Amino acid sequence: MHRLTPRRARALLRRHGPEALVWRRRIAILGGAILIGLIALLFARLSDWAGEIFLTIERRCWWAPLLATPLGFAGLVWLTRLLAPAAGGSGIPQIIAASRDPEAAIRTLVSARTVAAKFVLTIGALLFGASVGREGPTVQIAASIMGYAHRAMAIPLRASVYIAGGAAGVAAAFNTPLAGVAFAIEELAAAYEQRMTLLVMAAVLIAGMVSLGLAGDYVYFGVMRETLSLGDALVATPVAGVFGGIAGGLFSRLMLSAGKSTAFAPVLWLRARPVAFAAACGIAVAVLGVATGLTWGTGYRTANAIISGAHVPLWFGAAKFVTTLATAVSGLPGGIFAPSLSVGAGIGDVLRSVFPHYPAGAIVLLGMVAYFTGVVRAPLTAVIIISETTASRGLMLPLLATALIADFAAQLVSKERLYHGLSERFLNRSMSPTVVKSENSGHLGGS
Known part of the structure; x- marks a missing residue:
């Protein structure tokens, strides 16, 4: 048995105490996943509201979309390019690109400015009748939330942080936890770290529980019992x-x-x-x-x-x-x-x-x-x-x-x-010059 000296006590506190890396990481996962569940639910409600507003206007003035939709498309793309070019499109390609250089991506592809624009402009797109979904944008927003949660706790960003956030976003958007895990492994995981499986599972579970607790145990498309012989x-x-x-x-x-x-x-x-x-x-x-x-x-x-x-x-x-x-x-x-x-x-x-x-x-x-x-x-x-x-x-x-x-x-x-x-198309926007040079030389491995 080692005698507990003040020096050893301080060392144990740094390794296992409240300020230890393992505890800071757990706090980041818990806090990030809870916030993802809340934001995903708010995003879903506002998106549904925007779609209803458009359909109400379309039913009253059938000709209104012939003017409003083209003008809305043009205005939203102009705003996207002006405010946050990385907010365009689905959001899932941005997270795949962000995993190649996680530290640089927090300033570009998943920055607060980018995801705030993504949130507002996607709702705007639905207000003008665009054929878009909220699930891809939820993935980008959720990955950003998880990234900032880790940064707030002074934890180095890795690809698995964005993957876990994106997976939690899928789970919260569809109320489908298993799909979130599968999506993380199958689609986002070009740089998936097997030792971080617990991070993905925990984020998906917590975000799903928040969504389930607030929205109830609903089935997205309703129950379908038919089978095939x-x-x-x-x-x-x-x-x-x-x-x-x-x-x-x-x-x-x-x-x-x-x-x-x-x-x-x-x-x-x-x-x-x-x-x-x-x-x-x-x-x-x-x-x-x-x-x-x-x-x-x-x-x-x-x-x-x-x-x-x-x-x-x-x-x-x-x-x-x-x-x-x-x-x-x-x-x-x-x-x-x-x-x-x-x-x-x-x-x-x-x-x-x-x-x-x-x-x-x-x-x-x-x-x-x-x-x-x-x-x-x-x-x-x-x-x-x-x-x-x-x-x-x-x-x-x-x-x-x-x-x-x-x-x-x-x-x-x-x-x-x-x-x-x-x-x-997003790689050069997210990578630091060193990583871009390495990527172009063909020497970049999985992050």
Whole structure:
């Protein structure tokens, strides 16, 4: 036994006392995750409010979006470029890029200015009828919160801090803790540190509990109990997987191509004029929205109705595909999770006409998981999100089979994964000069 001297007591206090690194890290995780749950819930409520305001105006003055939406798109992109260029787009590519140089990213990609702009401008996009979701922006906001919580406790920032924050954001946004964990590992984890698994799990659990405690034990799309027999699944899953996967891969390829120098000349001409380009995208969204009355906003209500048995015109999926693509390439802040699930529901509605004697709700979910997988190329995340947001655990195996087939089909259309391809555009904004030089020399390892 060592005698407890004053010097040894001070050493033990530094290592295990309230100011020790392990305790500061626990406080940062707890405080950050609680704040993520609260902010995600507030963001969800304000986003829903913004969508309702737009639909109320659209119902009273059907022609108003033809003026307001293009002007709103142009104004929001101008504000984004003026105030916080890193706030544009989904938010998930920014976190992938931020993990490459976490210390530099807190001043750029996940700075307080960037995420504050992201919060306000995404709500603004929904006020003008943009086909955006709040889930991707929630990931960026949540990662920033976790980063600042660690910085406040004087803890060095690592990639796992942003990954844990982003995963907690997914869990709080959808009320799906398992999906948050899967998303962290499958999509954000190019630099995932296995020894920090507890950080991810704790952040997801705490943020999910905060959201659950305040919003209640709700199921995002409502409970769906239908299942497929083995024979039906063997027939339907390949068809849904190929059809949805190719459609999702096409969305990914078009979105990635829009920002490259190989894009069509008119697109390049407009891309050089971002505010005009945003207005043109707004015109496309407004015209389709006014013509159909179904493609505004997140698409949550339409998707929920389709799952519940309602039918929509067969062209709904294609129309929502176009408005989501136009919104996504315009440069507006906003995500593609919810709109992609809505497009997938439209594809599922088409598949219902192909399989009229199969359980309708189950077929719709196959279309949703196939298209969503094709877009984000994260089959495990897609399956868990669909399963948790519909409580359809009896469909896990058909959903997983469909997602794996869709992932393979999407690769035939787009070799590059969407979020990772988009993250390349943010790398130079987040990296310090030393890291950029190292990256260009091909010597950068996982952070």
